[in-house]
Amino acid sequence: MSAHISSHPYKGPSLTRQxxxxxxxxxxxxxxxxxxxxxxxxxxxxxxxxxxxxVAAVLLAVALAVAAFRSRSISRLQxxxxxxxxxxxxxxxxxxxxxxxxxxxxxxxxxxxxxADTVLTQVTRPVSAAHQRLLRxxxxxxxxxxxxxxxxxxxxxxxxxxxxxxxxxxxADLREMExxxxxxxxxxxLKLDHTTAQAGRIADSIAVLTGxxxxxxxxxxxxxxxVLRGAxxxxxxxxxxRVHAASNAAVAGYxxxxxxxxxxxLMDNAASFSPPTEExxxxxxxxxTGVVVTVEDGGLxxxxxxxxxxxxxxxxxxxxxxxxxxxxxxxxxVGCLARKHDLTVSFRPSARGGTGVVxxxxxxxxxxxxxxxxxxxxxxxxxxxxxxxxxxxxxAPVAERGGSAPAEAPAPEAAPAPETSSPAPxxxxxxxxxxxxxxxxxxxxxxxxxxxxxxxxxxxxxxxxGKAKTSRPCPEEAxxxxxxxxxxxxxxxAAGAARNAESPASAEDxxxxxxxxxxxxxxx
Amino acid sequence: xIRGALDNEDxxxxxxxxxxxxxADESVFDMVTLxxxxxxxxxxxxxxxxxxLRMCRGPLSVVEISSYLDLPVSVVKILLCDLLDTGxxxxxxxxxxxxxxxxxEPETLKKVLVALQNL
Numbered sequence: 089m090s091a092h093i094s095s096h097p098y099k100g101p102s103l104t105r106q107x108x109x110x111x112x113x114x115x116x117x118x119x120x121x122x123x124x125x126x127x128x129x130x131x132x133x134x135x136x137x138x139x140x141x142x143v144a145a146v147l148l149a150v151a152l153a154v155a156a157f158r159s160r161s162i163s164r165l166q167x168x169x170x171x172x173x174x175x176x177x178x179x180x181x182x183x184x185x186x187x188x189x190x191x192x193x194x195x196x197x198x199x200x201x202x203x204a205d206t207v208l209t210q211v212t213r214p215v216s217a218a219h220q221r222l223l224r225x226x227x228x229x230x231x232x233x234x235x236x237x238x239x240x241x242x243x244x245x246x247x248x249x250x251x252x253x254x255x256x257x258x259x260a261d262l263r264e265m266e267x268x269x270x271x272x273x274x275x276x277x278l279k280l281d282h283t284t285a286q287a288g289r290i291a292d293s294i295a296v297l298t299g300x301x302x303x304x305x306x307x308x309x310x311x312x313x314x315v316l317r318g319a320x321x322x323x324x325x326x327x328x329x330r331v332h333a334a335s336n337a338a339v340a341g342y343x344x345x346x347x348x349x350x351x352x353x354l355m356d357n358a359a360s361f362s363p364p365t366e367e368x369x370x371x372x373x374x375x376x377t378g379v380v381v382t383v384e385d386g387g388l389x390x391x392x393x394x395x396x397x398x399x400x401x402x403x404x405x406x407x408x409x410x411x412x413x414x415x416x417x418x419x420x421x422v423g424c425l426a427r428k429h430d431l432t433v434s435f436r437p438s439a440r441g442g443t444g445v446v447x448x449x450x451x452x453x454x455x456x457x458x459x460x461x462x463x464x465x466x467x468x469x470x471x472x473x474x475x476x477x478x479x480x481x482x483x484a485p486v487a488e489r490g491g492s493a494p495a496e497a498p499a500p501e502a503a504p505a506p507e508t509s510s511p512a513p514x515x516x517x518x519x520x521x522x523x524x525x526x527x528x529x530x531x532x533x534x535x536x537x538x539x540x541x542x543x544x545x546x547x548x549x550x551x552x553x554g555k556a557k558t559s560r561p562c563p564e565e566a567x568x569x570x571x572x573x574x575x576x577x578x579x580x581x582a583a584g585a586a587r588n589a590e591s592p593a594s595a596e597d598x599x600x601x602x603x604x605x606x607x608x609x610x611x612x
Numbered sequence: 613x614i615r616g617a618l619d620n621e622d623x624x625x626x627x628x629x630x631x632x633x634x635x636a637d638e639s640v641f642d643m644v645t646l647x648x649x650x651x652x653x654x655x656x657x658x659x660x661x662x663x664x665l666r667m668c669r670g671p672l673s674v675v676e677i678s679s680y681l682d683l684p685v686s687v688v689k690i691l692l693c694d695l696l697d698t699g700x701x702x703x704x705x706x707x708x709x710x711x712x713x714x715x716x717e718p719e720t721l722k723k724v725l726v727a728l729q730n731l
Contacts, residue, residue: 259625266626271686275634278627285625310623313659318623327632334656348623 097414111153118145179216186214186223194227204231210229245300248291255288258302282321289322292349293421297407309338309455312372312379318344319351320370325359331373338457340451344427347449350425350433353418354383354445362442363385369440378450385442395435395443400424402433429453530610626687629660636689640696643685646671646704647692660691665700673706 122141129137190211197207204227214220262281266274295301310318312335320326339347351370358368362385371382390398401411401419403426412420426433430450438444627634648671652661664677678688695701 263621263626265689267684271635272687274684274686277623278630278632278634281625282627306623314622314624317625317628320621321625326628330658344623409657538660540664 108153110150110156113151115145115149121145134170138595145397146484163388182214182216182219186219190214190223191226195225195230198227198231198234202230207231218404241298244294245298247293247300249300251291252288252295252304252435255284255291258284259288273540282324282326285322285424286324289349289352292345293353293417296349296421296424297412297417306341306344309457310341310344310348311336312459315339315344315348316351316370316372316381318348319355322348322352323356324357325356325364325368328366329355329368329370331370331372333370333371335374335379336457337372337374338455339379340453340455343403345454346425346429347431350422350429350431351383351447353422354433356446357418358383358385358443360389361385366442375448376451378448379454381447381449382436382444384444385448386438386440387442389437389441390435390443395437398435402435626684629658629683631686632688633690634686636686636693640703641674641689641692642705643675644673644706646673647677648672648704649695649701651700658691661695661700664688664691664695668701671704685707693719 118141121136122145125141126134126138194207194211197210198204202210207227208224211223224365228454255550259281262277262284266277266281269277312333315329316331316333320329320331322330355370356367362368366386369384371384373382398419402423404423405427407420407424422433425431430453431448432446432448434446436444436446647664647668649665649668652664653665657665660681660683665683667677667680674688674692675685678685681688683691692703694708696703698710
């Protein structure tokens with residue numbers, strides 16, 4: 089623009105010269121014509137005609153001069169208009185490129201975590217200064233916004249993780265207290281337990297939404313009944329939930345917490361959107377694609393639009409934080425968990441009058457626990473039972489023992505006790521289902537456990553087998569035991585100094601395992 | 613310590629096991645009441661009920677059941693109450709069995725105590 093304005097004075101003189109040439113020519117031609125006309129007319133009129141011709145020639149010259157000047161300026165203006173139009177089009181193009189390519193690229197880089205300055209150097213700079221300024225302001229503002237979002241998310245995740253850790257510890261403590269106290273205190277403890285479980289669920293929800301890890305990880309597959317109970321226990325109106333489940337399927341340990349949490353959110357929705365007198369029914373059904381859990385309420389019927397919205401909330405590709413309303417986080421949490429564990433969640437109107445939610449837990453998360461093996465009484469119980477039985481058969485009166493007694497009697501001999509004590513999972517079930525079992529006769533130590541504890545917890549086959557019931561131990565065994573004891577004490581006294589030096593190291597070794605839980609929770 | 617407890621914990625809270633109750637309706641049970649199951653567990657039953665029915669084929673005291681189920685005695689009493697109400701178990705008090713039995717003489721008890729201390 090400025091270039092144009094400055095170029096104008098250069099053109100001025102030449103234009104004036106050209107503009108002057110035309111009227112001069114016109115004056116010459118008109119003058120010639122006037123002279124000729126003056127020469128032709130009679131002498132009496134010659135003066136008047138000469139004056140008239142002169143005036144006409146001057147007027148014509150002026151008119152032509154003006155017209156020429158105008159036409160020049162019009163063509164000049166047209167030129168300027170075309171150049172301006174061309175430049176405007178170029179600017180339009182540049183602005184479009186800025187809006188369509190540069191700014192989205194810059195925003196993408198900012199979202200990926202680049203700082204404002206880095207992003208400004210990486211993107212293609214627009215030519216015009218105004219655009220550059222615009223881009224800089226925009227990138228800086230968005231960068232600040234992104235930084236604020238990221239730090240707010242991290243703070244939330246961190247806080248949620250801490251609350252989760254506290255809730256988990258508190259639940260374990262409460263459970264321990266519930267074992268210790270009698271029924272006068274039990275009611276109060278259960279109430280606290282329930283409240284803490286709900287608080288834990290809220291912390292879990294925030295953790296899930298902020299992308300942190302879920303509350304805790306189970307080290308073994310959790311049977312469906314426990315999963316449902318774990319879910320039911322986290323909602324306030326748990327007494328209105330009726331569970332109809334006869335499945336012995338178990339959810340893999342790493343996914344159990346997520347499944348529980350998702351089901352808890354759905355049950356909580358069902359319970360809070362149905363009248364307090366209505367019950368929420370939960371059905372479990374096994375199909376070839378997995379386990380289907382249906383949560384049905386008899387509450388409000390969701391319209392097609394509401395159903396579609398709910399469906400979208402649980403099945404969208406990514407979590408959109410802008411769709412979160414402050415009060416209803418449940419479905420967004422379910423959506424996150426469903427994405428994480430490949431759960432399929434669908435809503436439909438329920439035949440009971442309310443809404444039904446169908447959750448499909450995929451087959452790869454499902455293992456089958458042999459319920460009968462789990463339900464067997466522990467080995468000690470069997471041993472006690474067996475000894476009672478032998479006592480009972482010896483002292484003839486078998487009053488209360490019905491038909492089950494003869495079938496039961498050979499069992500302890502036929503099946504060794506340690507075999508029945510551990511749940512025998514179905515073939516293909518992961519080994520996490522089993523308690524640490526001696527491999528090649530050696531005790532297996534779990535992480536964070538001392539070797540002594542492992543050997544103690546491992547089932548000792550010798551005392552539980554039939555030999556244990558003979559009151560007198562055989563002498564070879566006693567000799568071997570004494571030998572081992574002697575060897576151990578001798579080794580211990582010899583390596584006493586070494587062990588003293590070693591013990592701080594071993595203490596340090598076990599400590600991180602114990603403190604690992606809170607430390608992990610601290611991380612977003 | 614806590615870690616071990618966390619590892620062995622189950623996700624089901626006690627109030628979900630008892631359905632929100634914290635107190636047995638009747639006080640027919642004490643720690644040493646002997647329980648005998650009267651029927652086999654049926655599918656769809658609460659797993660604790662099924663386990664009690666399985667382990668009580670022979671008489672078993674309340675406190676033993678509590679130990680095997682790893683549940684507090686008061687919770688086990690609530691579960692047993694349910695089973696008793698539906699007639700699936702019978703409960704017997706052990707002192708009913710030794711009617712007329714007297715406690716040993718204090719002298720004898722003292723001797724046993726001394727002998728135990730000498731061990």
